[in-house]
Amino acid sequence: MGTLVCKIELDKEKGITVQIDNADDQITQTMHLDGTSITIKVKGPSETSTIVQKADSIVVTCKDFTLDTDTITMKSKSTSAWTSQDTLSVKSTKDMSLTTNAKLTQTATSDAKLSSSANVNIEATSNLAMKGNMAASMVTSGGEAKVQGVTLKLAGQAQSELSGAMTKVSATGKLDLEASGLANLKGSITSVGGSLVKLG
Numbered sequence: 001m002g003t004l005v006c007k008i009e010l011d012k013e014k015g016i017t018v019q020i021d022n023a024d025d026q027i028t029q030t031m032h033l034d035g036t037s038i039t040i041k042v043k044g045p046s047e048t049s050t051i052v053q054k055a056d057s058i059v060v061t062c063k064d065f066t067l068d069t070d071t072i073t074m075k076s077k078s079t080s081a082w083t084s085q086d087t088l089s090v091k092s093t094k095d096m097s098l099t100t101n102a103k104l105t106q107t108a109t110s111d112a113k114l115s116s117s118a119n120v121n122i123e124a125t126s127n128l129a130m131k132g133n134m135a136a137s138m139v140t141s142g143g144e145a146k147v148q149g150v151t152l153k154l155a156g157q158a159q160s161e162l163s164g165a166m167t168k169v170s171a172t173g174k175l176d177l178e179a180s181g182l183a184n185l186k187g188s189i190t191s192v193g194g195s196l197v198k199l200g
Contacts, residue, residue: 005021015034022028026045031038040051049062076088090096098104106112114120122128130136138145154160169175177183 002022002024005023007017007019007021009017009019011017015032017033018031020029028041028043030041030043032041036054038051038053042049047063050060052059052061074088154162
């Protein structure tokens with residue numbers, strides 16, 4: 001790096017401007033304080049990064065942003081008069097990943113939603129638990145809804161229902177149908193053991 005050219009300008013209306021020119025590397029560094037905002041700009045041969053700080057905002061514009069720290073805390077505080085602007089929003093036009101080498105906890109005191117215009121995969125190498133204290137539902141508008149495991153248990157504490165336009169229960173081994181109370185088997189035509197039996 002060769003000789004730097006440094007300038008400081010003081011103006012009662014425009015404020016203070018500090019500029020450093022690095023001709024060898026084609027880099028210009030500028031800091032401007034105008035009484036309302038502080039603007040820091042680094043302009044290179046092909047890229048430019050800026051930081052603009054005002055009394056109520058800080059805007060960082062750059063190609064690559066890295067934050068390296070032991071602890072990160074982000075808070076979005078809503079005012080008494082809540083508006084749609086009182087949110088914490090994270091957006092990306094490219095792939096996004098959230099990774100931790102320890103425990104990950106996500107909590108919401110109101111509704112929580114996970115949606116995708118493509119596929120959603122939830123996978124656990126150990127146990128996977130999903131619970132709804134009031135209700136739980138799994139719905140597909142088309143295709144197959146499938147639950148598969150080494151052992152499958154479906155239990156309702158009060159009542160259990162299995163219904164469909166066509167319903168089939170089969171076992172490659174033994175099949176037991178049992179009720180400790182009344183058992184009803186009803187159909188306009190019922191086949192039992194290969195023989196047609198008319199019930200009800």
